[in-house]
Amino acid sequence: EVTQQGTQPNGDDEIKDVTINNVVSGVAVGYQTNVGSGKDATILKFNSSGTIIWSKKYTSAGPQAEAYLDVFSNQNSSLYAAGYTTKANGERDMLMAKYDVAGNLQWTKTYNSIKSGNDTAIAITSDAANNLFVVGRSDSAKTIIAKYNANGNFIWATEDKKMTEVGPDIITTAGGQVIIVCHYHSGFAYHNRIICYNNLGVEQWYKDYT
Numbered sequence: 001e002v003t004q005q006g007t008q009p010n011g012d013d014e015i016k017d018v019t020i021n022n023v024v025s026g027v028a029v030g031y032q033t034n035v036g037s038g039k040d041a042t043i044l045k046f047n048s049s050g051t052i053i054w055s056k057k058y059t060s061a062g063p064q065a066e067a068y069l070d071v072f073s074n075q076n077s078s079l080y081a082a083g084y085t086t087k088a089n090g091e092r093d094m095l096m097a098k099y100d101v102a103g104n105l106q107w108t109k110t111y112n113s114i115k116s117g118n119d120t121a122i123a124i125t126s127d128a129a130n131n132l133f134v135v136g137r138s139d140s141a142k143t144i145i146a147k148y149n150a151n152g153n154f155i156w157a158t159e160d161k162k163m164t165e166v167g168p169d170i171i172t173t174a175g176g177q178v179i180i181v182c183h184y185h186s187g188f189a190y191h192n193r194i195i196c197y198n199n200l201g202v203e204q205w206y207k208d209y210t
Contacts, residue, residue, distance in 0.1 A: 012039075016083075021073040022101065024048050029068035029081050032057065041066040043081055043099060054103040058095075060085055066095065070123045074130055077101045082121035082134050085110060094121040094136045094144065098152060107152045113138040113159060127172040127199075131155070135170040135180055143168055145180065147201065158201045177204070 015030040025045055032042045034057075044055035059066055064086040072080045078098060085095040094111040111134075113119045121136040130150040138144055138159070146157040168182035176199040183190040192209040 013042075016067070016069045017071050019071050019073050021045065021079060022077050025053065027071055027073060027079055029071040029083070031065075031067035031083075034059075039065040039067060041068045041081070041083055041085075041095065041097070043068060043071065043079065043097075043103070045103060056099065056103045056105065058097060058105070058108065064088070065092075068095075068097070069121065072124050072126065074126050076130070078106075078130075080124050080126070080132060082124035082136070084118075084120040091116060092118040092120055094119045094134065094146070096121060096124065096132070096134055096148065096152070109148060109152050109154070111136075111144065111146050111154075111157065113142065113144055119144060123169045125170050125172055127176065128174065133170055133172060133178055135168050137168075143180070143182065145170070145178065145197065145201065156201045158197070158203075160195065160203070 013032045015028045018026055018028040021027045025047055027045050029043045031039045033039050041058040045053040047053055066085045068081040068083040070082045078100060081097045083095050084092040086092050096109045098106040100106060118139040119136055121134050124132060124134045126132050132148040134146045136144045142159040144157060144159050147155040149155060168180050171179050178197040180195045182193050184193050193206060195206040196204040198204055
């Protein structure tokens with residue numbers, strides 16, 4: 001069964017990811033299209049029957065486009081969403097946001113890559129100390145990995161050309177490693193790649209699977 005959260009007629013609404021929060025509740029993220037504000041990043045919580053408990057939107061000033069593409073719930077039931085926000089010049093920055101269990105926005109953070117251009121956060125996770133790790137893409141053919149502490153303060157970022165074009169994913173290990181999985185393009189085909197970083201963002205190894 002699918003429960004639809006609609007907005008304006010003829011506007012595009014899309015769910016991009018879903019996770020479990022507080023065992024029995026689900027949280028979904030995506031975007032909703034609204035008259036006046038354009039595409040707004042959306043996060044909503046629903047119960048086991050599909051009833052919406054709350055729904056929140058994030059939008060910048062003006063009719064710019066924002067969207068959440070991934071959501072993560074940590075052991076404290078805090079919610080972290082990742083996606084993109086659009087600046088007045090039309091370029092996108094990576095967007096990260098924290099919500100409490102009641103849907104109250106705690107903070108938002110953005111990241112602009114070294115060469116600027118369009119940057120999009122694809123996936124987000126945390127480690128045992130509640131540090132956040134975000135992986136995203138830039139249109140300079142690089143993948144971005146960024147670390148933030150539990151309060152959303154920036155710690156480090158690395159931009160790696162080994163991962164390009166196709167959406168990556170990210171996990172952390174009990175030993176403090178950060179593992180990225182992705183596809184990369186070579187010749188006429190896409191191939192699989194896994195890259196391991198330590199907790200300081202230094203690459204440890206990578207393996208290709210073709």
